[in-house]
Amino acid sequence: xxxxxxxxxxxxxxxxxxxxxxxxxxxxxxxxxxxxxxxxxxxxxxxxxxxxxxxxxxxxxxxxxxxxxxxxxxxxxxxxxxxxxxxxxxxxxxxxxxxxxxxxxxxxxxxxxxxxxxxxxxxxxxxxxxxxxxxxxxxxxxxxxxxxxxxxxxxxxxxxxxxxxxxxxxxxxxxxxxxxxxxxxxxxxxxxxxxxxxxxxxxxxx
Numbered sequence: 001x002x003x004x005x006x007x008x009x010x011x012x013x014x015x016x017x018x019x020x021x022x023x024x025x026x027x028x029x030x031x032x033x034x035x036x037x038x039x040x041x042x043x044x045x046x047x048x049x050x051x052x053x054x055x056x057x058x059x060x061x062x063x064x065x066x067x068x069x070x071x072x073x074x075x076x077x078x079x080x081x082x083x084x085x086x087x088x089x090x091x092x093x094x095x096x097x098x099x100x101x102x103x104x105x106x107x108x109x110x111x112x113x114x115x116x117x118x119x120x121x122x123x124x125x126x127x128x129x130x131x132x133x134x135x136x137x138x139x140x141x142x143x144x145x146x147x148x149x150x151x152x153x154x155x156x157x158x159x160x161x162x163x164x165x166x167x168x169x170x171x172x173x174x175x176x177x178x179x180x181x182x183x184x185x186x187x188x189x190x191x192x193x194x195x196x197x198x199x200x201x202x203x204x205x206x
Contacts, residue, residue, distance in 0.1 A: 001041050001191055004055055004063035006048035010176055013085040014064045021202045023195060049113075052077055052179060061184035062192060068153060068174040072116050077179045080192075081199045086176040090117060092169040093160050094142050094149040101148060102168050111141035112151035121151070121171050139163040 005011050011030050018024040028036050028043065036043040044060055052075035055063040063077075068090050070079060092110075094102065102108070111132040112118045122129045132147050141147040143163055153174065154160065154167060178199060180192050 001062070001188065002044065002060045003041055004044045004046055004051045004060035006051050006064060006066070007045050008048065010048060010064065010066065010086045011045065014083070014176065017083060017085055017199075017202075021198050023198060049073070055179050055181050058181050058183060060181065061188055062178060062180045062195065064176050065179050066153075066174050066176055068114070068117070068172070070177065070179070071172065071174075072114050074116065075179075076182065078182055078185055079177050079179050080196050081178040081203070083176040083178060083199065084203060086174070088153045088155040088174050089167075090114065090151065090171040090174055091154045091167045092121075092149050092151055092171065093139075093154065093165045094168050095164060096166050098142070098148055099168060105148075108149060109147040110149045110151055111138050111147035113138070114151050117171060118151045139165060 005014050007030060015024065015028055019027060025039050028038050030045060034045050044054060046054055048066060049069055051063040051065040052069060052073045054060040055077050056075045064083065066086055107128045109130045109132065110118055111134045113133065113135050115131055115133060118129065118131055132141065134141060138150045138152050139159055141150055142165060149168060151171065157167065160166060178196065185192055
């Protein structure tokens with residue numbers, strides 16, 4: 001069974017959960033190696049935004065993926081279980097004084113890596129937006145005047161606060177989901193369903 005796990009904080013949470021429920025038998029750690037063998041599993045360590053690509057294309061049978069990434073990628077995969085880890089929100093943020101601009105202006109400059117989510121959200125609000133595609137340090141954009149607002153993940157809000165920004169609007173809640181390749185779900189049905197049931201039983205335990 002091939003599993004795609006996202007690098008970073010969600011990797012640690014995923015491994016901890018899989019150990020707790022007995023899917024993994026030994027602790028594995030993130031390092032320079034991008035493939036790890038653990039029991040019957042071959043684990044691929046990939047960037048969070050790339051997890052659904054590996055799964056959709058059958059390189060990985062299953063994966064752990066944030067709901068924000070699923071919304072953005074719109075990948076053709078099965079989504080099975082909310083793992084209740086990696087909790088955060090996709091939010092619009094900006095300077096405190098920009099709240100009036102957000103309410104009254106019909107044309108906004110927004111910096112983000114979430115192009116699809118941002119476009120869809122503001123279309124529903126009937127607001128025109130100029131979307132600036134940034135891959136990192138999006139909090140800098142309103143500070144230096146590159147954009148009026150950002151759309152990004154917010155967990156504790158600490159990074160926003162340190163850069164003089166506040167949440168202006170909330171778009172969606174996000175947490176990690178177990179996903180599978182559609183062909184793998186047919187061909188390795190009993191194995192994948194076994195993992196799903198194990199996770200569901202754990203989530204339903206008081």
